Amino acid sequence: MGAPVIESLRKHTKAYLDCHLMVTNPLDYVEPFGKAGASGFTFHIETSKDNWKELIENIKSLGMRPGVAIKPGTSVEAVYPLFFSQVEAETPVEMVLVMTVEPGFGGQKFMPETMDKVRILRKKYPALDIEVDGGLGPSTIDMAALAGANCIVAGSSVFGAPEPAQVISLLRNSVEKAQLTY
Incomplete structure (x- = not known):
């Protein structure tokens, strides 16, 4: 999906359109997604180590909420510099996507070892939105929610279910229940 899809969707909804870009140069996509009506713009730290400040500034200037994603093999410490900037008095990113x-592709098996990153982030940044993406469904949601994830991306488990609304309800209830514990 790209900016044209966001633009088409925006015409029919006021819903939050969370855009996670798995691209090598996210700076090239900020303006098109902002103009299309994206609500959030999440980029990968692995491709933005040298220009994340400029990237976040551009995301915010177009009215989008900045988020940063980390792959399973990237240490959680890689995103710490994005939470406090000597120049800014505010938090540069508003969400971390673990x-x-x-x-790359849907239907992969959930990697439980990534929950350590979620736990570390929740402890260090209690008010942070922590999103998880990949292999989330009825059998893995409690693990993610109890680790501290409060934003869930679910594709195959929802769209492949006979009753998608039931899966969505189960995921939502698990996250809401877990939030009472932290």
Whole structure:
């Protein structure tokens, strides 16, 4: 999906359109996604180590909420510099997306070891939105929610279910229940 899809969707909804870009140069996509009506723009730290400040500034200037994603093999410490900037008085990123599978295609198996990153982030940044993406469904949601994830991306488990609304309800209830514990 790209900016044209976001633009088409925006015409029919006021819903939050969370855009996670798995691209090598996310700076090239900020303006098109902002103009299309994206609500959030999440980029990978692995491709933005040298220009994340400029990237976040551009994301915010177009009215989008900045988020940063980390792949399973990237240490959680890689995103710490994005939470406090000597120049800014505010938090540069508003969400961290912990990938619970290798980026690239749907239907992969959830990697439980990635939950350590979620736990560390929740403890260090209690008010942070922590999103998880990959292999989330009825059998893995409690593990993610109890680790501290409060934003869930679910594709195959929802769209492949006979009753998608039931799966969505189960996922939502698990996250809401877990939030009472932290």
